[in-house]
Amino acid sequence: KQEVTQIPAALSVPEGENLVLNCSFTDSAIYNLQWFRQDPGKGLTSLLLIQSSQREQTSGRLNASLDKSSGRSTLYIAASQPGDSATYLCAVKGNYGQNFVFGPGTRLSVLP
Amino acid sequence: SAVISQKPSRDICQRGTSLTIQCQVDSQVTMMFWYRQQPGQSLTLIATANQGSEATYESGFVIDKFPISRPNLTFSTLTVSNMSPEDSSIYLCSGGDRGRADTQYFGPGTRLTVL
Numbered sequence: 001k002q003e004v005t006q007i008p009a010a011l012s013v014p015e016g017e018n019l020v021l022n023c024s025f026t027d028s029a030i031y032n033l034q035w036f037r038q039d040p041g042k043g044l045t046s047l048l049l050i051q052s053s054q055r056e057q058t059s060g061r062l063n064a065s066l067d068k069s070s071g072r073s074t075l076y077i078a079a080s081q082p083g084d085s086a087t088y089l090c091a092v093k094g095n096y097g098q099n100f101v102f103g104p105g106t107r108l109s110v111l112p
Numbered sequence: 113s114a115v116i117s118q119k120p121s122r123d124i125c126q127r128g129t130s131l132t133i134q135c136q137v138d139s140q141v142t143m144m145f146w147y148r149q150q151p152g153q154s155l156t157l158i159a160t161a162n163q164g165s166e167a168t169y170e171s172g173f174v175i176d177k178f179p180i181s182r183p184n185l186t187f188s189t190l191t192v193s194n195m196s197p198e199d200s201s202i203y204l205c206s207g208g209d210r211g212r213a214d215t216q217y218f219g220p221g222t223r224l225t226v227l
Binding site for chain 1: 216
């Protein structure tokens with residue numbers, strides 16, 4: 001059974017810092033991996049989707065990498081801003097499943 | 113991309129009653145999913161709903177408690193039956209379709225409080 005973990009559980013940084021969020025998964029037979037953002041009391045916003053054949057994806061200040069063999073993905077946020085404050089969720093879709101398995105999330109606070 | 117809306121956005125209900133949550137997608141999607149997010153927790157899949165077939169429920173979730181309808185490719189409902197305070201959660205609808213980069217889109221969620 002796929003299990004997804006995220007480290008750290010919470011992170012507080014001053015504005016302007018670069019930061020890395022980590023995601024680990026136990027079963028490397030994945031179809032894809034997706035990073036989401038969730039604002040308090042709101043739904044999820046898709047940030048980046050990485051297919052199993054890809055190593056990384058970039059969107060603006062965000063860069064996500066995938067190392068299937070080691071069961072890891074990282075989300076890199078450059079020049080963080082207070083508006084980046086949210087919970088970031090990593091989700092993995094297996095080769096034989098139709099749905100995502102979510103990690104517990106990293107709660108990020110960017111202080112002005 | 114697909115835009116997903118949910119109704120209601122939030123509700124406060126009495127113990128023992130039932131609530132039906134509606135999920136509308138602005139385009140046809142093959143698969144729709146219902147998730148629960150309990151306070152301070154991540155998302156847990158309740159069931160997968162495909163048109164024309166019975167929903168597939170995850171371990172710990174049963175049809176009598178969470179009946180689901182999927183009458184067409186753009187709409188689904190989830191009913192939370194005989195509610196108790198433990199059902200207080202955010203319920204999220206999601207849709208996806210293999211062939212569109214296989215991403216998954218989420219609705220804004222329904223925040224349910226059971227007294």
